[in-house]
Amino acid sequence: MSQRNGAAKPRTIIEKVWDNHVVSERPGAPALLYVDLHLVHEVTSPQAFSGLRERGLKVRRPDLTIGTTDHSIPTHDRSLPILDKVAEAQINQFEKNCRDFGIPFFGPHSEKQGIVHIIGPEQGLTQPGMTVVCGDSHTATHGAFGALAFGIGTSQVEHVLATQCLLQGRSRTFEVRVEGALKPGVGAKDIILNLISRIGIGGGTGCVFEYSGSAIRSLSMEERMTICNMSIEGGARAGLVAPDETTYQYLAGRPYAPKGAAWDRALELWRQLPTDSGAEFDKRIDIDASALEPMITFGTNPGMGIPISAPVPDPSAINDPLERESLGKALRYMDLPSGKPLLGHPVNVVFIGSCTNSRISDLRAAANILRGRKVNPNVRVMVVPGSQLVKSQAQAEGLDLVFKEAGADWREAGCSMCIAMNGDQLAPGEYSVSTSNRNFEGRQGKGGRTFLASPLTAAASAVTGVVTDVRTLL
Amino acid sequence: MEKFTAFTSRMAPLAIDNIDTDQIIPARFLKTTSKAGLGDQLFYDWRYDADGNPKPEFIINSPEGRAAQILLAGDNFGCGSSREHAPWALTQYGFRAVISTSFADIFRGNSLKNSLLPIVVSQDVHKTLFAALEKEPAAIVRVDLAKQELTLPDGTTVQFPIDEFAKQCMLQGVDELGYILQQSDAIQAYEAKRPLSVNTLAST
Numbered sequence: 001m002s003q004r005n006g007a008a009k010p011r012t013i014i015e016k017v018w019d020n021h022v023v024s025e026r027p028g029a030p031a032l033l034y035v036d037l038h039l040v041h042e043v044t045s046p047q048a049f050s051g052l053r054e055r056g057l058k059v060r061r062p063d064l065t066i067g068t069t070d071h072s073i074p075t076h077d078r079s080l081p082i083l084d085k086v087a088e089a090q091i092n093q094f095e096k097n098c099r100d101f102g103i104p105f106f107g108p109h110s111e112k113q114g115i116v117h118i119i120g121p122e123q124g125l126t127q128p129g130m131t132v133v134c135g136d137s138h139t140a141t142h143g144a145f146g147a148l149a150f151g152i153g154t155s156q157v158e159h160v161l162a163t164q165c166l167l168q169g170r171s172r173t174f175e176v177r178v179e180g181a182l183k184p185g186v187g188a189k190d191i192i193l194n195l196i197s198r199i200g201i202g203g204g205t206g207c208v209f210e211y212s213g214s215a216i217r218s219l220s221m222e223e224r225m226t227i228c229n230m231s232i233e234g235g236a237r238a239g240l241v242a243p244d245e246t247t248y249q250y251l252a253g254r255p256y257a258p259k260g261a262a263w264d265r266a267l268e269l270w271r272q273l274p275t276d277s278g279a280e281f282d283k284r285i286d287i288d289a290s291a292l293e294p295m296i297t298f299g300t301n302p303g304m305g306i307p308i309s310a311p312v313p314d315p316s317a318i319n320d321p322l323e324r325e326s327l328g329k330a331l332r333y334m335d336l337p338s339g340k341p342l343l344g345h346p347v348n349v350v351f352i353g354s355c356t357n358s359r360i361s362d363l364r365a366a367a368n369i370l371r372g373r374k375v376n377p378n379v380r381v382m383v384v385p386g387s388q389l390v391k392s393q394a395q396a397e398g399l400d401l402v403f404k405e406a407g408a409d410w411r412e413a414g415c416s417m418c419i420a421m422n423g424d425q426l427a428p429g430e431y432s433v434s435t436s437n438r439n440f441e442g443r444q445g446k447g448g449r450t451f452l453a454s455p456l457t458a459a460a461s462a463v464t465g466v467v468t469d470v471r472t473l474l
Numbered sequence: 475m476e477k478f479t480a481f482t483s484r485m486a487p488l489a490i491d492n493i494d495t496d497q498i499i500p501a502r503f504l505k506t507t508s509k510a511g512l513g514d515q516l517f518y519d520w521r522y523d524a525d526g527n528p529k530p531e532f533i534i535n536s537p538e539g540r541a542a543q544i545l546l547a548g549d550n551f552g553c554g555s556s557r558e559h560a561p562w563a564l565t566q567y568g569f570r571a572v573i574s575t576s577f578a579d580i581f582r583g584n585s586l587k588n589s590l591l592p593i594v595v596s597q598d599v600h601k602t603l604f605a606a607l608e609k610e611p612a613a614i615v616r617v618d619l620a621k622q623e624l625t626l627p628d629g630t631t632v633q634f635p636i637d638e639f640a641k642q643c644m645l646q647g648v649d650e651l652g653y654i655l656q657q658s659d660a661i662q663a664y665e666a667k668r669p670l671s672v673n674t675l676a677s678t
Contacts, residue, residue, distance in 0.1 A: 023664040024657055029639045032657055034664055036671060044557065046507035055651075060661075066674040072505055086505040093507045104674050125672050137556040137580060153558035153584035155649070163654045165661055169637065201492055202550035205579055235553065237579050255678035301492050301553070322548055326491040419501045428524075440496040440554060442519050 010276035013242050014173050014208045017148040017273070021131045023165055030167040036130040037064055037142075038160050039116045040103065042094035043071040043421070044135030048158035049097040059101040061164045066125065067098045067105030070115045074422050075384050075411035078108055084423060101161070114387020114413045117141035117355040121225060122389055124254025128243035128270040133160055138355050138437065140231040143240030144224035145247055146273050148208070150237040172282040174207035174236065178215040180290035185471040187365075188223035189357060189435070189454035191215065192230045193295035194287060197305035204236030207283060210275060211241050215289035221250040222361040229356045230437050233302035242274035294470060297439050297452040298342055299330035304439070306342075308457065308469050314338040333441055334449050335429075342451065342467040349432040350381045350462040351444070352455055353411075354418035357435035358386030360393050362455045367399045369459035369473055370406040376465030381408035382424065384416040408462065420445045433461040475589050477647035480618040481570065483543035486533045487607050493547055494554035495581060499563045501555070512559055513566030534567065538611045543570045546603055550574075551592075552581025561588040571617055573624070575600050586640040587649065591617065593624060593634045602626060620645060 011019070023032040038061075045067075052059070059065060072087040074080075082088040091108065098105040106113040112123065117138055120126040126142040132149035133139060135157040142149035156166055178191055196203075209231050216224065224241045231239030241247075248267060251257045258266045293307035304327075306312065315331065315338060318324040331338060336345075352358070352366050363385065375381050383403045385391040391413055394400055400410045417424040418436035420443065426432055428447025435458050439450035451467060460470035503515045521532050533539040545564065551574040552560060561584050564572070571591040582592045595603070606613045606627045616625035619641060625631045643650060 024660045028642075029653070030637070032654065032660070034661070034668070037674075043504050047509055047558075050508070051651075063673045063675045064671065084505070090505050090507055123678070125674065127672065135556060135558075137554065151556040151580055153556055153580060153587065155558060155584065155587040155651075159651050159654055162651060163658070163661060164665075165654055165657075167639070167650050167654065201553055202576060202578070205550070205576060232554075232580075235550070235578065256672050256674070256676065301494065303492075322489060322491055325489065326548070329490065421501045421505060438494075438496070438554060440494045442500055443496050446500070446519055 010279040012173050012210060012275040012279045012281060013146060013240065013273050014148065014171070014210060017129055017131065018170065020129065030169045033131060033166050033168045035064070035133050035160050035164055035166060037120065037125055037132045039120055039132065039134035039139070040065060040067040040157065041071055041116050041134070041136065042069050042090050044154050045097065045157055046090065046093055047154050048161055049101065051158040052101070052161060057162045059103060059161045062102040062104070064164060065103045065161070067094065067103050068113055068116050068119055069094060069106070069108050071415045071419060072421050073108055073414045075414045075416045075424055078412055087422060111388050111392070114389065115355045115358065115415055117229065118358060118386035118390065121145065121221070122254070122387055124251055124257035127251065127257065127266070128247060129273050133166065137232040138229050140237065140239045141225050141229040141355055143228035143231065143238055144221055146240055146243035146270070148238055148240065151232065171208045171237065172206050174204055174209050174283040175281040176209050176211045176285055176287065177213040178211065178287045178289050179213040180215055180288050181218070182215060182289050182292065185456060185474055186292050186294055187454050187456065188219055188226040190292050190295040191287065191289065192227045193297065193302070193305045193452065194292055195285070196230065196234045196303050197295065199234055199285065201233055201301050201303040202235045204231065204234040207236045209234070209236045209239035210281070211239060216241055217244065220361060221246060222359040225359065226356055230302065233437060243270050294454060294457050296342055296457060296467065297450070298334065298336060299327065300333055300439055300441050302437065302439060302452060304330060305452070308343060309341055311340050312336055312338045312342065343469060345467045346431065347379055347433050347461050347466060348430040349426055350379055350458050351384070351417045351432055351434040351436060352458050353382065353384030353386070353416050354436035355386065355415070356437045357455050358384060358390065360390050362435065363390070363394050363399050364397070366455040366459040367402040369456060369463065369470065370408065371402045373406055373463045375407035375462045378465045379462050381462045382411060382417060383408050384411045385413050387413045417444050419443070433458045433467065475647045475649055478589050478591065478619050478644040480616065480620065481543065482614050482616040483570070484538065484541050484612055484614055485544045485546040485573065485603065485607060486539040486542040487546045487604055488533060489548055489604060491548035492550045492553055495552055495557050495560040496554055498552070498560040499557065504557060504559055509562045512563040516563040516567045543568060544615065544617070545569050545572045546607070547572055547574045549576055551577050553578040556580045556584070558584045558588070561585045561590045565590050573603065586637070586644065589644055591619060591644070593617065595624065595632060595634060599626070599632055
């Protein structure tokens with residue numbers, strides 16, 4: 001497979017992982033790519049399982065497949081019944097599908113249940129150099145480990161269940177180099193929101209990002225996951241970070257990570273993954289981390305982001321009519337004036353959660369702001385851990401008490417108000433500061449309005465009741 | 475899948491950039507375990523008022539929109555969520571093609587697997603089409619996938635790109651899974667030499 005490129009040609013990590021997984025490449029067809037890990041959840045899989053039943057097919061590799069319930073599942077007390085009967089039926093169908101096809105799964109009452117992109121890394125299932133797919137566009141999260149991880153549709157979920165393979169065209173490579181030291185109050189979420197605001201939500205279409213540079217190297221695994229998670233909001237199906245000592249330290253000892261001699265063999269292979277010096281990318285952008293401010297979105301797609309002290313842009317300053325109308329439509333939906341910053345804008349809801357920002361470090365960051373403070377009485381605050389294990393860890397550290405004493409609602413694990421399928425949602429017209437990944441119209445509930453930001457900014461805004469620069473509370 | 479044949483049709487214009495799949499089909503409709511009924515939920519929050527009544531001014535509620543098998547949309551159509559419910563909803567409503575200047579990757583792939591043709595045109599052609607509809611809402615174009623040709627209302631023809639493999643699948647009405655299943659020997663050979671792997675069935 002590597003002969004294609006010539007033995008001596010330097011390759012990016014993206015090309016190396018790709019080359020390692022090509023099963024066949026026939027003329028006139030995309031490559032057949034092998035999938036090392038397939039994550040399955042209740043929302044995008046039912047029609048795929050129906051397809052298998054109709055064709056009389058089995059799941060080829062249940063041992064490379066794992067399921068969890070996250071999107072439709074309520075985040076209230078798990079001993080209570082699920083009130084939404086349609087959601088309940090979907091969850092029950094998912095459990096039946098997993099049992100019928102021999103796929104291990106973390107059901108609603110499992111202590112390992114959680115958001116699909118939280119549990120893979122947490123369990124040590126996600127490893128460097130792997131191909132990882134899931135019927136969910138935020139699958140790029142797993143790229144933080146140096147895996148080529150991307151979201152697929154339900155037809156492809158069926159293909160992978162049946163064959164463990166996908167037909168896939170080669171992507172272009174896009175280096176996102178982030179150098180310099182972040183200032184206090186600025187973090188991973190601000191880096192990725194800054195990138196997307198610069199390239200736009202279609203800027204990475206057809207590409208895979210490699211995030212590199214000193215600022216990325218200095219981030220923890222959880223922070224790298226936050227960045228890779230939102231690659232799709234920049235249009236890229238996948239985004240990854242080459243593995244390093246931070247990666248190996250995170251992985252060592254996790255339940256499904258290799259052990260003993262297998263660990264040593266794995267480490268030897270993983271160390272060959274980083275991009276060769278002299279390898280060329282199709283595109284590149286540079287970001288100066290030291291110049292970043294906390295970021296926040298003002299509009300109805302994740303590319304509509306600004307530094308928190310900057311004014312909301314003015315549609316009349318845009319020449320292209322379609323672009324001008326798109327910005328105008330967004331500001332009408334958000335009911336926001338242009339030309340002034342969002343700072344001081346009233347907030348009804350703060351949501352801390354989602355596959356972007358619901359890991360233990362996110363909860364610690366939010367708790368550090370809320371400790372000894374009270375949530376503004378006009379704000380409803382939901383804190384939704386990404387998994388039951390994150391929840392247990394937070395409780396062991398007393399973070400749940402910090403949240404409750406501040407007046408926040410401490411919930412069970414799930415996607416919750418990021419996608420608002422499970423009853424956790426905004427009322428029409430409400431404004432949220434949310435640590436999730438999408439601010440599309442109605443994303444957090446019909447008529448709801450979302451400002452995307454970091455856990456620090458969300459927690460600060462919870463305290464004051466208005467959009468707040470967290471640096472004033474540090 | 476049915477074979478994708480050449481056709482002529484009116485177009486329903488939706489001059490908005492970055493239409494995401496949450497708008498095409500809102501998440502609350504994804505609790506279904508089948509594909510049935512999604513056509514009625516297409517563009518739900520733009521299409522119906524708070525009481526669930528169709529908004530007459532929204533294009534696909536109008537007679538012009540109803541008569542169109544082609545959606546003419548702004549740049550980067552189908553961004554966001556990977557939900558295949560988006561092309562299912564579009565095809566169930568009756569669309570056979572979407573014309574835009576670009577498509578999000580996952581949506582494009584999902585569409586091709588459901589006989590919904592994503593037609594990429596240049597900025598100039600895109601503007602020409604919107605202008606033609608402003609002048610004549612019943613303006614017609616012809617789509618010929620075999621030739622990769624779009625014939626504009628004024629009779630001029632432009633080429634559009636498409637992945638050759640997906641094109642053949644659509645023209646012949648076959649899906650990819652059959653093709654992949656034929657390669658089980660190659661898959662088995664690959665599995666035999668895989669160096670490392672996790673085992674999700676292992677007790678931990």
